[in-house]
């Protein structure tokens with residue numbers, strides 16, 4: 001789904017060569033590696049880890065990582081195009097790719113020391129390692145600043161105790177960025193981020209969630225029991241973790257917006273095709289205004305979502321503040337994904353309610369977009385605070 005780009009202050013609605021190349025590459029890859037197996041992954045909730053190693057070979061596990069650290073060295077336009085194209089086929093793969101790139105890898109890229117970057121980015125950017133990012137806890141989701149997981153200083157180490165939940169790649173991830181409390185509850189400067197490798201004593205994964213959708217994207221608990229982490233694994237200074245996390249989420253929300261955009265486009269593609277093939281009352285159902293107007297609304301909303309997503313991507317590329325714009329893009333594209341997937345099932349009638357056609361999966365997967373990386377209500381909070389200040 002190559003789309004809008006901008007250069008020299010001019011908006012260019014034509015995709016760049018790189019965006020077209022990425023779109024075609026993912027279409028080919030998806031036909032070969034994803035479409036034949038994705039319903040099996042969905043049924044069994046299998047996280048297809050080998051697929052992510054292959055995505056790494058294509059440069060899609062380090063899209064934004066500079067080439068000197070083993071990444072593809074692209075910007076947000078290419079990144080959005082990649083996530084949207086993957087999600088147009090399978091939202092689970094888009095979600096995992098987004099979480100790996102934006103959250104774990106993105107946090108290290110933005111806030112790690114040079115030594116930490118050299119140690120971790122090449123492995124993450126090539127897909128040799130899978131990354132996880134732990135902010136959410138069982139009792140603090142939207143209210144993440146009130147987290148209970150603690151990191152207590154003990155000489156050159158920190159001792160972590162507590163639990164994170166709903167963590168993408170919590171079990172298969174080779175490394176996790178974890179934000180824990182080092183100060184007093186309620187203090188936004190009282191949290192610190194750490195890079196913690198799988199196998200560190202006292203660090204384990206817990207229950208794997210059995211989910212409505214996004215079933216091939218692994219979601220688990222992370223559990224810390226007297227987990228000793230050397231201070232060299234801290235990112236930035238003590239107390240900076242929560243502010244870092246909010247900045248990571250500003251970029252991450254563009255990726256969830258792209259995920260919603262891709263799911264909406266995938267559901268629309270399927271509904272459009274079916275509406276021309278399915279006949280009732282001796283005519284294709286697309287000839288009924290009730291169906292063609294639905295398709296018109298779906299197409300219009302997808303185009304509007306695309307503009308918001310690529311605008312946020314453009315601002316991010318320019319290094320400008322994107323809190324409001326990424327929240328707007330995420331809010332709108334997520335809600336469009338849910339509505340378009342709903343309309344697509346309706347256009348398929350009874351067949352849309354079965355697993356013989358792709359729209360029931362888009363319908364289930366779409367809902368995550370209005371929840372992950374901040375619910376729609378939290379996006380409205382971010383937007384309203386920004387426009388009221």
Ligand SMILES: Cc1cc2nc3c(=O)[nH]c(=O)nc-3n(C[C@H](O)[C@H](O)[C@H](O)COP(=O)(O)OP(=O)(O)OC[C@H]3O[C@@H](n4cnc5c(N)ncnc54)[C@H](O)[C@@H]3O)c2cc1C
Pocket residue numbers: 099103132133134135136138139140141142143165166167168169214219368371372373374375376377378381
């Ligand atoms: C598949 C999946 C993958 C995820 N991956 C990760 C991950 O990799 N890392 C990670 O850290 N987290 C991850 N999450 C967690 C996700 O970010 C949280 O689920 C989300 O932020 C919402 O938190 P919550 O589930 O605790 O809901 P709650 O915060 O309990 O919200 C419940 C309801 O209350 C509403 N609400 C809460 N506060 C307000 C308010 N101030 N105003 C109005 N309404 C409000 C919410 O909008 C929602 O409707 C993932 C979640 C899922 C489902």
